[in-house]
Amino acid sequence: MVDLPTKASAFIDWYLAVVEEAGLTDKRYGVKGMNIWTPYGFAARRELDRVLVREIEATGSVPVEFPTLIPANEFAKEKEHIKGFDAEVYWVTKGGATDLDIPLVLRPTSETAMYPVFAVWVRSHRDLPLNVYQIVNVFRYETKTTRPFFRVREIHFFEEHTCQVDEAAATARVQSNLAAFRRMAAALALPYLAIRRPEWDKFPGAFYSVAFDTPVDGARTLQLGSVHHYRENFSGPYGIRYEAADGSQRLAHQTTFGLSERLLGAIVAVHGDQKGLVLPTAVAPYEVVIVPILGGASADPVRAAAAELKERLLRAGRRVHLDDGEERPGAKYYRWELRGVPLRLEVGRREAEARSATAVDRLGRKSSVTFDGLEREVGERLAEFDRALSSRAAEAFRGAFVHASTLPELSGSDRVRYLSWCGGEECGHKIEVAISGALLGTPEEGLPFEAGAPGPCIGCGTPEGVRWALAGRPL
Ligand code: ZN
Numbered sequence: 001m002v003d004l005p006t007k008a009s010a011f012i013d014w015y016l017a018v019v020e021e022a023g024l025t026d027k028r029y030g031v032k033g034m035n036i037w038t039p040y041g042f043a044a045r046r047e048l049d050r051v052l053v054r055e056i057e058a059t060g061s062v063p064v065e066f067p068t069l070i071p072a073n074e075f076a077k078e079k080e081h082i083k084g085f086d087a088e089v090y091w092v093t094k095g096g097a098t099d100l101d102i103p104l105v106l107r108p109t110s111e112t113a114m115y116p117v118f119a120v121w122v123r124s125h126r127d128l129p130l131n132v133y134q135i136v137n138v139f140r141y142e143t144k145t146t147r148p149f150f151r152v153r154e155i156h157f158f159e160e161h162t163c164q165v166d167e168a169a170a171t172a173r174v175q176s177n178l179a180a181f182r183r184m185a186a187a188l189a190l191p192y193l194a195i196r197r198p199e200w201d202k203f204p205g206a207f208y209s210v211a212f213d214t215p216v217d218g219a220r221t222l223q224l225g226s227v228h229h230y231r232e233n234f235s236g237p238y239g240i241r242y243e244a245a246d247g248s249q250r251l252a253h254q255t256t257f258g259l260s261e262r263l264l265g266a267i268v269a270v271h272g273d274q275k276g277l278v279l280p281t282a283v284a285p286y287e288v289v290i291v292p293i294l295g296g297a298s299a300d301p302v303r304a305a306a307a308e309l310k311e312r313l314l315r316a317g318r319r320v321h322l323d324d325g326e327e328r329p330g331a332k333y334y335r336w337e338l339r340g341v342p343l344r345l346e347v348g349r350r351e352a353e354a355r356s357a358t359a360v361d362r363l364g365r366k367s368s369v370t371f372d373g374l375e376r377e378v379g380e381r382l383a384e385f386d387r388a389l390s391s392r393a394a395e396a397f398r399g400a401f402v403h404a405s406t407l408p409e410l411s412g413s414d415r416v417r418y419l420s421w422c423g424g425e426e427c428g429h430k431i432e433v434a435i436s437g438a439l440l441g442t443p444e445e446g447l448p449f450e451a452g453a454p455g456p457c458i459g460c461g462t463p464e465g466v467r468w469a470l471a472g473r474p475l
Helices: 011-021 039-057 079-088 111-121 167-187 262-271 300-315 329-338 349-354 374-398 425-435
Strands: 069-071 090-095 098-106 130-139 154-164 193-196 208-217 220-231 241-243 249-251 253-260 288-292 320-322 343-347 356-361 366-370 401-403 416-421 438-443 467-474
Touching: 011 208, 011 262, 039 130, 039 154, 039 167, 039 262, 111 130, 111 154, 154 167, 167 208, 167 220, 167 253, 208 262, 208 438, 208 467, 220 262, 253 262, 262 374, 288 300, 288 329, 300 320, 300 343, 300 349, 300 374, 329 343, 343 349, 343 374, 349 356, 356 374, 366 374, 416 425, 416 438, 425 438, 425 467
Parallel strands: 220 467, 288 320, 288 343, 401 416
Antiparallel strands: 069 098, 090 098, 130 154, 154 253, 193 208, 193 438, 208 220, 220 253, 241 249, 343 356, 356 366, 416 467, 438 467
């Protein structure tokens, strides 16, 4: 048994301990910030990817996979983009002992790998929209402290890239992505705010960026992903143009949608507790763990009952584990709680005789399920668990924000601040200094609570053009 650090007072220590003790990743690899996906973490990641794939493909996006290496000349075509990523890229400069004529970049993201090829693929308006995505690893030379899932150098990455006929179609694609992320986050029981980043913090090369942020520890926030409208910023330099219906040549308008293994970090951070991980059913490597209580004279009926539970749930398509080892039941309960399994079924002699099992979900709620209605009842318990997890997270989320009406009120570290902002960069920087963090931007889809109308700007006092904005300390 390990004593986890206290989540409320030592969040990062708690987070690192949970990730390690639950066996999600192994950081004992020879390159800092490049972690090993161990079997349990890999299984969770695979389920997470299934959620992303299901939701993005429902919007008409199709999978592709581009090569990992990008020629330096293609990488350098969009100036803002290169400026944003230059310090973070890994270079491949040799093939064997030979210096390469054109050095290669290990992709930090795939705009510059894909867009020269999009310029070939897209010829006519009939080729549009082009909506493709890939789930691959990308590489960034992080100089800050690395943390599993939050900040790593080899990142498991989801990226959608699209080409649209015009700005309006690209704006519609952004909206479609926001809706897709809403469904993804709902499956993961993760509350978040869609926030339009200020000009100085948008994705390098973007027209605008909308990011998804969730509070994880007082004023600290975690960016879960982002959607970007590129307008013609990339299609220009990369020559992605098409022949319109009227015969004219036009540049495509582009969008991207990026997510990563951070979502797994967010699940750990948002749902986890003092017993360890709490996994929403959608990403749990095992949705159900069965623990036979083998004490007493006749273990055979208990073993038979446990085996029947496993067989039937497997046949019903559930991810199930039967823990029939020699340990005491208490040690097994502890382990599977630490690893976040949504539902535990316990079966002892009395239950085996009564053709029932005791069900305990990861929020500690106890009930009974019958063998007669097993598949349906387990399904119901899991759905109830997900709903309860979702409302618990939503309640904490609503309490994670506090209003600040003056700059000094930004200095506390207890909660994310919402404030009135005129949109000016100078005021934005005053806000960032006052909170020792970032002006996250303006909510794209409203605030998650009733806030009324914003007052005068917190930075300059103007009542003109003021909007609600969020400020916090990004992890
Ligand atoms: Zn102002």
